[in-house]
Amino acid sequence: xxxxxxxxxxxxxxxxxxxxxxxxxxxxxxxxxxxxxxxxxxxxxxxxxxxxxxxxxxxxxxxxxxxxxxxxxxxxxxxxxxxxxxxxxxxxxxxxxxxxxxxxxxxxxxxxxxxxxxxxxxxxxxxxxxxxxxxxxxxxxxxxxxxxxxxxxxxxxxxxxxxxxxxxxxxxxxxxxxxxxxxxxxxxxxxxxxxxxxxxxxxxxx
Amino acid sequence: xxxxxxxxxxxxxxxxxxxxxxxxxxxxxxxxxxxxxxxxxxxxxxxxxxxxxxxxxxxxxxxxxxxxxxxxxxxxxxxxxxxxxxxxxxxxxxxxxxxxxxxxxxxxxxxxxxxxxxxxxxxxxxxxxxxxxxxxxxxxxxxxxxxxxxxxxxxxxxxxxxxxxxxxxxxxxxxxxxxxxxxxxxxxxxxxxxxxxxxxxxxxxx
Numbered sequence: 332x333x334x335x336x337x338x339x340x341x342x343x344x345x346x347x348x349x350x351x352x353x354x355x356x357x358x359x360x361x362x363x364x365x366x367x368x369x370x371x372x373x374x375x376x377x378x379x380x381x382x383x384x385x386x387x388x389x390x391x392x393x394x395x396x397x398x399x400x401x402x403x404x405x406x407x408x409x410x411x412x413x414x415x416x417x418x419x420x421x422x423x424x425x426x427x428x429x430x431x432x433x434x435x436x437x438x439x440x441x442x443x444x445x446x447x448x449x450x451x452x453x454x455x456x457x458x459x460x461x462x463x464x465x466x467x468x469x470x471x472x473x474x475x476x477x478x479x480x481x482x483x484x485x486x487x488x489x490x491x492x493x494x495x496x497x498x499x500x501x502x503x504x505x506x507x508x509x510x511x512x513x514x515x516x517x518x519x520x521x522x523x524x525x526x527x528x529x530x531x532x533x534x535x536x537x
Numbered sequence: 538x539x540x541x542x543x544x545x546x547x548x549x550x551x552x553x554x555x556x557x558x559x560x561x562x563x564x565x566x567x568x569x570x571x572x573x574x575x576x577x578x579x580x581x582x583x584x585x586x587x588x589x590x591x592x593x594x595x596x597x598x599x600x601x602x603x604x605x606x607x608x609x610x611x612x613x614x615x616x617x618x619x620x621x622x623x624x625x626x627x628x629x630x631x632x633x634x635x636x637x638x639x640x641x642x643x644x645x646x647x648x649x650x651x652x653x654x655x656x657x658x659x660x661x662x663x664x665x666x667x668x669x670x671x672x673x674x675x676x677x678x679x680x681x682x683x684x685x686x687x688x689x690x691x692x693x694x695x696x697x698x699x700x701x702x703x704x705x706x707x708x709x710x711x712x713x714x715x716x717x718x719x720x721x722x723x724x725x726x727x728x729x730x731x732x733x734x735x736x737x738x739x740x741x742x743x
Contacts, residue, residue: 475681
């Protein structure tokens with residue numbers, strides 16, 4: 332009996348602990364379910380925010396590309412976007428960002444409606460962040476070059492004869508900067524999503 | 538006795554488990570020390586890599602700024618960098634990046650020699666990453682605008698009379714792009730460091 336007394340002292344504690352683990356009490360499960368629902372709502376709101384930014388980026392880039400491409404539909408004596416390398420760069424960069432944004436809007440809608448990502452999750456978060464970064468740099472570079480070319484054209488007095496072309500290209504540059512702004516915001520959010528994925532191994536814990 | 542038999546069956550297991558936790562065996566402590574030394578070595582190598590990139594960025598930005606600033610020391614009939622907004626932007630952006638890189642090289646040397654960061658750790662990692670990103674965008678934008686201005690100057694035949702100025706500004710733009718390249722690499726590494734800080738709460742677990 333003296334041998335067993337220390338063990339019998341620890342028994343109530345053990346029973347309590349084992350009971351806490353083995354007997355499922357209803358509260359944790361409710362909390363877990365509640366927590367998961369909150370996470371899903373947060374993720375949904377987060378995804379909708381990304382979708383809004385991507386859609387804005389798509390609209391502005393598309394408008395910028397159209398404005399630039401349409402300069403070639405004027406009379407043959409008017410300058411075109413293909414006459415200037417910087418405007419070519421701007422038009423093509425905007426076209427690329429438009430296509431990318433279109434794809435990402437599709438992927439985002441797919442995720443919000445279906446609950447799962449288009450690619451495997453780890454690939455998707457890295458793909459989004461990497462492309463956002465690269466295309467944001469590309470678009471900023473094209474916009475800066477386009478801005479400088481517009482300024483040079485005005486300085487060279489080449490805008491007096493073809494003012495419509497200059498105005499059209501200025502609008503295209505401005506729209507391109509708006510597209511860059513929203514792409515940069517998407518890049519911030521997808522970076523945040525990537526970090527939260529690396530930390531938790533899942534998008535569901537924001 | 539029939540009531541106690543299931544508990545007495547679980548007792549040896551419990552005792553084993555408690556013994557495993559409470560009795561400190563010497564092996565984990567040695568492993569922890571070994572692990573910490575490896576981490577410190579990795580962190581040191583990582584910090585030296587960041588220092589190299591920052592130093593390269595400092596050198597290229599400084600050279601670009603000097604090349605651009607020195608265009609004003611020529612004859613008064615030669616064009617200067619202050620005559621063109623894009624070159625002003627380029628010179629000032631490179632000067633800002635030079636000052637920032639100088640500060641970061643100092644902070645990096647401080648960290649490698651002393652083992653602790655200049656600012657509190659959480660502030661330092663966010664400060665580094667945020668400024669790297671912003672200044673990389675700034676420098677890329679300035680370089681793109683500078684490139685386009687150089688091209689326009691050649692097209693306008695303003696380089697025939699002042700060829701030295703054009704060559705000097707071209708070199709400045711090229712050096713600026715090299716500075717951007719190394720700043721971008723630093724930005725990648727400081728982003729990685731930020732993520733690893735967020736995950737582990739410390740720079741020491743890479």
